[in-house]
Amino acid sequence: MYTIQEAAKLLGVSISTMRRWEKEGKIKPIRTQGGHRRYTLEELSQIKPLQHDTKLTIAYCRVSSSDQKEDLQRQIENVSQYCTAKGYSFKVITDIGSGLNYNKKGLKELLHLVQSNKLERIVVNYKDRLIRFGYEVIEQICEFHGVTIEIINHTEDKTYEQELVEDILSIITVFSSRLYGSRSHKQKKIQKEAEKWFKESDAI
Known part of the structure; x- marks a missing residue:
């Protein structure tokens, strides 16, 4: 403020x-x-005279669960400060959900704006805040529509390691369920072994 x-x-x-x-x-x-x-930074950005922006900038922020609202607010403050310093006319779009969920409301709104040729750029704190897997596909779609993606921090964010573990376990669960059935002994065994491996790796 x-x-x-x-x-x-x-x-x-x-x-x-x-x-x-x-x-x-x-x-x-x-x-x-x-x-x-x-x-607020977002309020000021709407009135600041801009010389070069002809299209909107979207600052996209995401957390995986509702109990991470403080982290979401930190993301919003970071991207807002970045965009204001750059002189961008921007709007913040937020999502609460897994990076494996491609049906999130905010992500769908973002892609609609990209395909409508209304954006100049997308700003995110970290690459995986946009999407967990398949980032290159999103990047190519944006490139086709003349939209650039600006990543503020290119280093790996250690605070999201647990989220990554949960996403990988979700993938294992989905595919093992398809192979062996959701109630099968093999499926449950695979899931338990995966969980055990991640716990042991975390302890090292």
């Missing part, structure tokens, strides 16, 4: 201009309990 002084400096305008924009409905600050104005 930015104070009115900080927001005015970021946008390169005066405080009186910020107040006038508020009266005109161009910008809507959040009021604190003490009545002070506070501005």
